[in-house]
Amino acid sequence: MNTTAEASGGAAQRRRILLVDDSVDAALAISMLLEALGHEVRTEHDGPRALASVDDFRPEVVVLDIGLPGMSGFDVAREMRKRDATRGALLLALTGWGSDADRQNALDAGFDHHLTKPVTIADLEALLAKP
Known part of the structure; x- marks a missing residue:
């Protein structure tokens, strides 16, 4: 039987991941995928709740949508870096915004990668397999 580690060709590393997406359905699908890969996942649907949860959850990875209501993912990333x-933490922008300017804005806000x-x-x- 293949384990996640065998399927990915290496040792799977369990990560504590904070997933922030205002789309409940998208967040549920991604969180289920990440959990199936062996990660511990906490999901939030807006910036203020995400920021409120980081001190006790202490995520190693944050998968963060940019187009959030009230507080953009750019603003959340800037605050998380402080x-x-x-x-x-590894900050991953996961967004529908894909222009070159969006990518640069994500990097400028403190994201490590823009997806x-x-x-x-x-x-x-x-990205999750990298140390």
Whole structure:
């Protein structure tokens, strides 16, 4: 029987992932996928709730939508980079916004990578597998 580690060709590393997406259906689908890959996932649907949860959850990875209501993902990322609990976290923008300017704005806001929806499982796994 193949384990996630065998299927991905290496040792799977369980990560604590905060997933932030205002689309409940998209968040549910992605969280189920990440959990099936062996990760611990907490889901929030807006920026203020995401920021409120980081101190106790202390995510290693944040998968963050840009187009959130009230507080953009750019603003959330900037705030996360200021906080001890998420200063060193891997920040992944997962968004429908895919222009060159959007990519640059994501990097400027503190994201490590910019992924345009729909993302492939292989692309997501590759980023999560990096130390």
